Amino acid sequence: MILIPIMSDSKKILLLGSGELGKELVIAAQRLGQVVVAVDSYDGAPAQQVAHAREVIPMLDGDALDAVVAKHRPDLVVPEIEAIRTERFYDYERAGIQVVPSARAANFTMNRKAIRDLAAGELGLRTARYAYADSLEAFREAVARIGLPCVVKPLMSSSGKGQSVVRDEAGIAAAWDYAMRGTRGDLREVIVEELIRFRSEITLLTVTQKSGETLFCPPIGHRQERGDYQESWQPHPMPEKLLAEARRMADRVTRALGGAGLWGVEFFLGDDEIWFSELSPRPHDTGMVTLAGTQPLTEFELHLRAILGLPIPELELVRSGASAVILAKGEGVPEVKGLAAALAAPRADVRIFGKPVLRPHRRMGVALAWGAPGADVAELVEEAKATAAKVSVG
Ligand SMILES: Nc1ncnc2c1ncn2[C@@H]1O[C@H](COP(=O)(O)OP(=O)(O)OP(=O)(O)O)[C@@H](O)[C@H]1O
Ligand SMILES: NCC(=O)N[C@@H]1O[C@H](COP(=O)([O-])[O-])[C@@H](O)[C@H]1O
Numbered sequence: 188m189i190l191i192p193i194m195s196d197s198k199k200i201l202l203l204g205s206g207e208l209g210k211e212l213v214i215a216a217q218r219l220g221q222v223v224v225a226v227d228s229y230d231g232a233p234a235q236q237v238a239h240a241r242e243v244i245p246m247l248d249g250d251a252l253d254a255v256v257a258k259h260r261p262d263l264v265v266p267e268i269e270a271i272r273t274e275r276f277y278d279y280e281r282a283g284i285q286v287v288p289s290a291r292a293a294n295f296t297m298n299r300k301a302i303r304d305l306a307a308g309e310l311g312l313r314t315a316r317y318a319y320a321d322s323l324e325a326f327r328e329a330v331a332r333i334g335l336p337c338v339v340k341p342l343m344s345s346s347g348k349g350q351s352v353v354r355d356e357a358g359i360a361a362a363w364d365y366a367m368r369g370t371r372g373d374l375r376e377v378i379v380e381e382l383i384r385f386r387s388e389i390t391l392l393t394v395t396q397k398s399g400e401t402l403f404c405p406p407i408g409h410r411q412e413r414g415d416y417q418e419s420w421q422p423h424p425m426p427e428k429l430l431a432e433a434r435r436m437a438d439r440v441t442r443a444l445g446g447a448g449l450w451g452v453e454f455f456l457g458d459d460e461i462w463f464s465e466l467s468p469r470p471h472d473t474g475m476v477t478l479a480g481t482q483p484l485t486e487f488e489l490h491l492r493a494i495l496g497l498p499i500p501e502l503e504l505v506r507s508g509a510s511a512v513i514l515a516k517g518e519g520v521p522e523v524k525g526l527a528a529a530l531a532a533p534r535a536d537v538r539i540f541g542k543p544v545l546r547p548h549r550r551m552g553v554a555l556a557w558g559a560p561g562a563d564v565a566e567l568v569e570e571a572k573a574t575a576a577k578v579s580v581g
């Protein structure tokens with residue numbers, strides 16, 4: 188008898204990082220019959236609450252990572268955060284596992300130096316002027332070279348951790364200490380960037396496919412505080428010329444990194460100029476606005492389809508939308524209140540992430556608002572903020 192292998196559309200996904208972005212990805216994966224093992228460094232993380240199985244390991248520990256991969260033998264490894272021993276990804280790829288979007292992309296984007304040297308150095312994309320420093324002494328020199336005011340960020344950090352603006356000489360030592368406290372792992376190095384006085388900033392969700400051309404979602408505008416996003420809206424009105432330039436840069440950098448998936452490519456916009464800032468090789472926090480039904484598929488559904496090599500329809504705007512974050516109030520175990528008041532408004536919704544512990548400024552949920560494609564996004568942002576203000580997680 189000849190055994191015919193059963194080709195299955197159902198894959199096993201090892202999700203590394205299980206926050207709010209992972210949770211929505213898992214829900215999208217469940218709906219298409221995929222199997223997900225959700226990993227994080229703490230138990231009860233949002234995506235673990237909706238996955239088939241979960242693992243709790245320190246993801247910066249390469250051996251712990253290898254052990255989980257060996258145990259579950261996934262078809263795909265899907266990073267959801269940056270704090271992972273991504274050097275091991277190259278081995279997984281050689282062993283035939285699909286690393287999303289690619290081992291190189293995940294490894295380069297976890298370190299600001301690798302991605303900046305590629306984007307500004309090799310590809311010649313326009314960025315803020317920058318310098319690196321690995322000691323307080325070198326930091327003083329870097330600040331002198333870039334000029335005041337300037338932005339300092341640990342080479343390895345995200346969501347604004349360890350990031351600050353140095354405005355005068357007196358602030359240099361404090362900025363260095365803050366960066367060293369916010370750095371991930373034991374890497375004691377920072378990037379110093381020229382402070383760009385931008386008019387607005389955007390995330391261009393970009394989808395690279397296994398077969399087929401690179402696709403772009405309508406641009407998402409956002410506002411940040413403490414290096415962390417507060418509100419986002421889609422579409423962001425901007426000159427066609429700058430949008431074309433953003434697409435060109437996003438295409439070049441995602442092509443250079445390689446692989447299939449959805450990316451969040453960040454840009455600063457001036458009146459007539461544009462700077463590349465950085466990119467996530469995965470769904471972007473500001474892209475949670477797509478949960479408001481702004482596109483035929485959310486950024487999570489798009490990521491899933493792209494990594495599985497499934498067809499993707501045209502990414503036109505079906506609604507305008509806005510999102511506003513719901514931050515933790517106080518510390519301890521969270522209690523959610525105010526849902527009835529928040530959901531009483533028409534065209535309002537919320538996502539509560541289910542994080543088990545409160546921390547100052549921790550993002551616990553997001554409020555959503557939407558309107559017709561031509562609706563005023565500034566008004567939608569106000570509606571989303573009003574909804575967020577009615578919900579308390581504290
Ligand atoms: N050179 C700069 N000039 C002006 N503003 C900046 C500069 N660099 C960063 N910012 C501001 O800080 C925000 C966060 O910076 P960045 O995206 O580099 O940090 P991050 O920690 O990687 O954040 P995330 O992980 O959430 O994307 C930017 O969106 C922007 O508002
Ligand atoms: N800008 C990156 C970003 O938004 N990442 C998202 O936040 C989670 C961590 O949240 P936590 O720090 O509250 O655990 C991550 O797991 C991811 O979903």
Ligand SMILES: [Mg+2]
Pocket residue numbers: 453465
């Ligand atoms: Mg960013």
